[in-house]
Amino acid sequence: MLRTFRRSVAMRVELLLNLVCMVFLGIFDVATPCLMISEVNCDNPKLDTLEFLELYNEGLNPASLDGYTLVFYNGNGDQAYRVIDLSGHLTDQRGFFLVGSSELNPRPTIILPPNSIQNGPDAIALYGPNWTPVPENGHVSRVGLIDAVVYTSRKSTEGADGLASVLTPGSVPYVEDEQALLGDESIQRCWQSENLWTFHTGPPTPGWVNHCPPPTPGHVWINEVDLGGPDQKGLVELNVGMVTGSFSVVLYDVTTDLISSSVQFSTAGAGFVTLPLDTGILSVSQSAALAVYEGPASDFPKGSPLSHQQPIDAFVYCDSVHMPSENLTETLIPGRKPFILAESFHTVGLHGSRCGVAEWTRDPGLFVTRPRSPGKVNDCVWFQSCPRNITAYTSPTGRLQPPFHSNYDFLLNEINSDSPGAAEDEEFIELWHPSGYRMSLDFIWLVMINGQTGKIYHELELNGYYTDDDGYFLIGSGKLAADINIVVNTIQNGPDAIALYRSESPPSMSSQSIPTDGLLDAVVYRTRGSDKKSLELTEALTPGQLPLLEDSNALPGDETLTRCGAGRLDLSSYRVASPTPRKINDCPSTPNIAPPPGGVVFNEIGLDDTLNPFVELVGPPLTSLLGIILVFFVDEAQKINYPLTGSTGSDGFYFLQNSSSADQGLPALIDFSAVVMCFEPSGSGVCGTNSRYLDRLITSNKSWLERIIQYNTSDIRPPDISTPVLGMNSVSRCASDGPINWIISKVTPRLQNLCPSPAHSVSVDLCLQPENNDWQGKSGNCAMERFSDLLDEICNCGIRSLHLKGVNVSCLSGRVYAVGSVFTVSEQQRVSLTARLDNNKLLCSAPQEGRVHGEGASVGLQVGLVLTAVLLFGLGAALFVYLYKKRRPADYLSMQLNEQAETPLQL
Secondary structure (H helix, E strand, O other), rough: OHHHHHHHHHHHHHHHHHHHHHHHOOOOOOOOOEEEEEEEEEOOOOOOOOOEEEEEEEEOOEEEEOEEEEEEEEEEOOEEEEEEEEOOOOOOOOOOOEEEEEOOOOOOOEEEOOOOOOOOOEEEEOOOOOOOOOOOOOOOOOOEEEEEEEEEEEOEEEOOOOHHHHOOOOOOEEEEOOOOOOOOEEEEEEEEEEEEEEEEEEOOOOOOOOOOOOOOOOOOOEEEEEEEOOOOOOEEEEEEEOEEEEEEEEEEEEEEEEEEEEEEEOOOOEEEEEEEEEEHHHOOOOOEEEEEEEEHHHHHOOOEEEOOOOOEEEEEOOOOOOOOOHHHHHHHHHOOOOEOOOHHHHHHHHEEEOOOOOOOOOOOOHHOOOOOOOOOOEEEEEEEEOOOOOOOOOOOOOOOOOOOOOOOOOOEEEOOOOOOOOOOOEEEEEEOOOOOOOOOOOOOEEEEEEOOOOOEEEEEOOOOOOOOOOOOOEEEEHHOOOEEEEEOOOOOOEEEEEEEOOOOOOOOOOOOOOOOOEEEEEEEEEEEOHHHHHHHHHHHHHHOOOOOEOOOOOOOOOOOEEEOOOOOOOHEEEEEEEHHHHHHHOOOOOOOOOOOOEEEEEEEEOOOOOOEEEEEEEOOOOOOOOOEEEEEEEEEOOEEEEEOOOOOOOOEEEEOOOOOOOOOOOOOOOOOOEEEEEEOOOOOOOOOOOEEEEEEEEEOOOHHHHHHOOOOOOOOOOOOOOOOEOOOOOOEEEEEOOOOOOEEEOOOOOOOOOOOOEEEEEEEEEEOOOOOOOOOOOOOOOHHHHHHHHHHHOOOOOOOOHHHHHHEEEOOOOOEEEEEEEEEEOOHHHHHHHHHHHOOOOEEEHHHHHHHHHHHHHHHHHHHHHHHHHHHHHHHHHHHHHHHHHHOOHHHHHHHHHHHHHHHHHO
């Protein structure tokens, strides 16, 4: 037994030694904690001779860059224009690595020629090891992505949308302002909170800490905390903006959620205020909460329960054992996490400084452990976490993101302010982005307003959050697994209002009592008998409309105010329906959007010369497209619902493309197998089984399409199209004597389609010999559609059956004969077809052609000989009779004598 133990110990020692050796020999790839794109300077004054890209590594320095790759993408086409392999290089001792112009100081490790980094709309992406790099001219990819910056300029704010949809899904490209500073400026990454990062424009700092100026408070916020330690005495420093009045700092005991103490202070202008705190009275010193309220300390007496008044700012801290209650965190720091103490708290206490550059408050994630700097700018370190909030995200469905210049913004989608029972633990507010995708909620604020007083009773900033993959974001009680939990019974029953804003500062700081600046959407609702009390809310938020009635008796169970129309700030868009959090709304089947006039159809679809997809619709002029949805089928498991806005133009056209001249953008699409147009009156933005289907275009013969796209629309037929050919980059709708046909054509945005015309015809008299018989139909007949494929194989110029209306086709013994006129769409297509018809390998060879014609001619010759023989026989008989009569003319005398001669004479 002892021998076994010794052997076990020896094996473990040997294993440990081997492990150490492997680490020292570099056999193990020890991953660095964080490597990121730190700074980009792509646009210098004059000749762009000081461009650079800066990487920063937070781990043990210098760090190896083996296996890492930088890819520079062009926003025009979303393709790589430069690829740099970083293998063999190291960061410097402070973690920096420079790629840039030779004139830069300090000198970059990798030198680029002047004017190498494009100014935008473009992107730069960092890819990790164990990844096959994107080649130059390759398309943008997320595979192996570690970090990325997508940027554009004020001259072209929309060109980087496709890159952002892949590299930073849900976030808007950064707009670099070349006139922001005197001299030069760069795009610099700055830490916001937790693992949230942003970009700022500042003076270039190559090889050095970025210039990230801290924001200034618009009101009051907690700037520093000095808590715990051996003496159990504490301090809190407040940074005050241009506000005046009385305020209180309240200390909560997290074991009871009761007030331990409160300290009052007054402000007369901007500056710092420091207040003492006695943390020795806490039940547990390593867990507590601070909150700043408006009002005197007498409003917050010791022993009082947790106040439901909205704090101006709050800071909650704890260790891993003594966690605060959900009730406390949901009230003071909704949606944020407490500050987790280090093990040294009992010996040195907590010295925390606000260092994140985020504008928002009530977020302990803004604080880091730093020495105190009373009355001064905080002594902050630049780097605190790794920017994994964007690039680490992977959509469960693999869906691509839409462009960001669309006319959509967030809507209030569903509100449940009065759930059954006394607990009120199923209340919720659902936001929705009409794109139906994951989208950033930066600068979005949710505000709840009391109809009795006209004042805000709950305000929630949503910076740093994202919707789910279907565009939903849920704020509600913990029972619902919401994205942000709020205390039960927070949402008042009415008369009240819920409003949604896009703003860089809290809407409550507006000079208006009921803010309207930045208002995106609002719902004013009431209970029975409270109409008059909601008058002020409707006048400010939804003027001229009656408040909604959430009738608790409308349905047997629970009910919500559910959006069933697309109107923004339109209370008539809502219905009382069953709750459907994170799902398509349960809307009545009766449409509340008038169906569009008939005739809105696809007119042209395809790719232009820059591989920028487009879709062109055509219909009656000035036709509203509200309720129309385009569904793109990317593959068997992925489809994209894309609602339309606006109306057709005075010319009847409606153009969708990711360009400034389009009526509406498009989702990021590289390829799709089919697109369907439907009408859904509920405003859900999703085509369902009860939707009305208007038109479709199938661009692939994949078998799964027949199974998935099964609509009861006999008047919709799959088009006859193929892959676009060089110079012919669109699929255009053309009328014919039979069903609608689609052809490959040149791009003609907002113009009449180029369709086959006799004006550009080619006379043909062909004998073709296919390599196999697959071109024939299943019945073995000579199919015009298969012949068009055969002819297009010769010229590769987009010939379809609609081009062959003037051609007679016949088949005999495996050969095809065609005589007539091929109609083309343009002179270019006519010339291309003519040039390729001669000496093609599919043309019948001379012996074969003679044999084929001989076989065909023998039949004709036999028929001709028979007809000739019959004619000659007839002519010969007629000639014989004629000559006979001419030689022996008939007369009555001779006839009489002959007849008498035949009778015996009687004497």
